[in-house]
Amino acid sequence: MVGAIRRLGTLFVNGIWQLGFITRFFWLILVYSGQSFTRLHLTLRELYFSGVMSLLIILVSGLFVGLVLGLQGYETLQRYGASDSLGTLVALSLVRELGPVVAGLLFASRAGSAVTAEIGLMKVTEQLKAMDMMAVSPIARVVAPRFWGGVISMPLLAALFSAMGVFGGWLIGVVAIGVDDGAFWSQMQSAVDFRYDVLNGVIKSCVFGVAVALIAVFEGYDCVPTAEGVSRAITRTVVSSALAILALDFVMTSFMFRG
C-alpha cells in the first residue's frame, strides 16, 4: 500500500520534472534559433526530410479521405434531398478538423518518429557530447533546425491535405456521382468563410506543428542512450504526439467554433 502511494508520488513528481524540462528545452530552442538560422541550409535540409518526404503520404491520404467523405456525405445528404451541399460538407469538415488533425497524426508518425530516431541515435553514439566538446551547441546545430523544419512544414502539409481532400470529394461527388458542378462550388464558397474556417484551421495546424516538433526533438534528446531507450523514445513520440494533437484540437475547437 505504501509502495503504491510512493510509486504514484514518484510518477507525479517525474511528470512535473519532465514538464519543467520540456519547457526549459523549448526556451533553449527559441534562444538558439537565431544562431541556427545563420546557417539556413541546416533548416532547409530538415524541411526537405520532414516536409518533402512526407508529401506523398499526405497527398494520397488526403485524396482518400476526400473520396470517403464524398461517398459518405452523399449517401447521407441525398436522403434529405440536400446532395448539393456535398461541397460544403466536404470542405468544412476538412478545413476545420480533418485536415489539421489527420495531417498532424500522419506527420507525427512519418516525420516526428524519424527525427526522434535520428537525435536518439546521435545521443547513443555520443555525437551530441562530441559537439559539446567542440563548443558547438547541439541545440543550435541539431535540435533547432529539426524543430523549425517541422513547424514550417506542418501548416503547408495540412493545407495540401485539405486541398487534396476537397479535390477527392469533387472527384466522387461531381465526376463519379454527378452532383451539379456549379452547386458544389458555389454552396461551398458561400458556406466556408476564409477568416472563420480556413484561417482557424491554419492556426490549428501551426499549433500542432509546434507540439509535434517539440515532442519529437525532446524525446530524442531526452532518451536513454541505449538501443532499447531509442525505440521507447520513438514509441513515446508517436503516442504523446497523437494525444497532444487530439487534446489541443479539442481545446482550440472549443474556443474557436462556439457558434
Add this chain to the structure above:
Amino acid sequence: MSRTTLDLWVGVFVAMGIAALLFLALKVGSISGSDIQSPYTLIARFDNIGGLKARAPVKVAGVLVGRVAEIRYDNERFQAEVVFTVDGRYKFPTDTFANILTSGLLGEQYVGLDPGGEDKLLAPGDVIKKTQSAVVLEKLISQFMFNKAAEGDTAPAK
C-alpha cells in the same frame, strides 16, 4: 554555398503548400470580410428574431450588402436589438423596412431590407423603425387554425 537539388525540392514543396492555401482561400472559401467596403452600422429592433444568428447575411433584393454584427436584448423595450454592418456603397432611405426572412423552406435566416420612398437617407448608427419579426411556424399554424374556426362560426366575409 551552391544550389542543390535539395533546395529545388524544398522550393517545390513550399510553393505547393502556398498554392494549396491560396486554393483554400479563393476557391473553397470566400473572403467575406473584405468584400464589404467601408462598412457602417444600422440597428433594427424586432419583437422576435427567430433563429437569426450573428454573421447572418443582410440582403436587399437578394443581393448581399452586409452582415449581422451583434444581437442583444433590449431590456427596456423588451425587444431584440440587431446590429448589422452594411457596405458603405449602399445607402437606404429612412423608411426602409427590415424583415427577418428564411432562405428556402428550412434554410438559414437572414435580414431582408425593403427600401422605401423617402428622400432622407439612413445615417450610420440609425435605427430602422419599421420591422417585421421572424415567422414562427407555431404562431402561423395557430393563427390559421383560429381563422378556420372563426370562419366556421360566421359566413366568410369577402
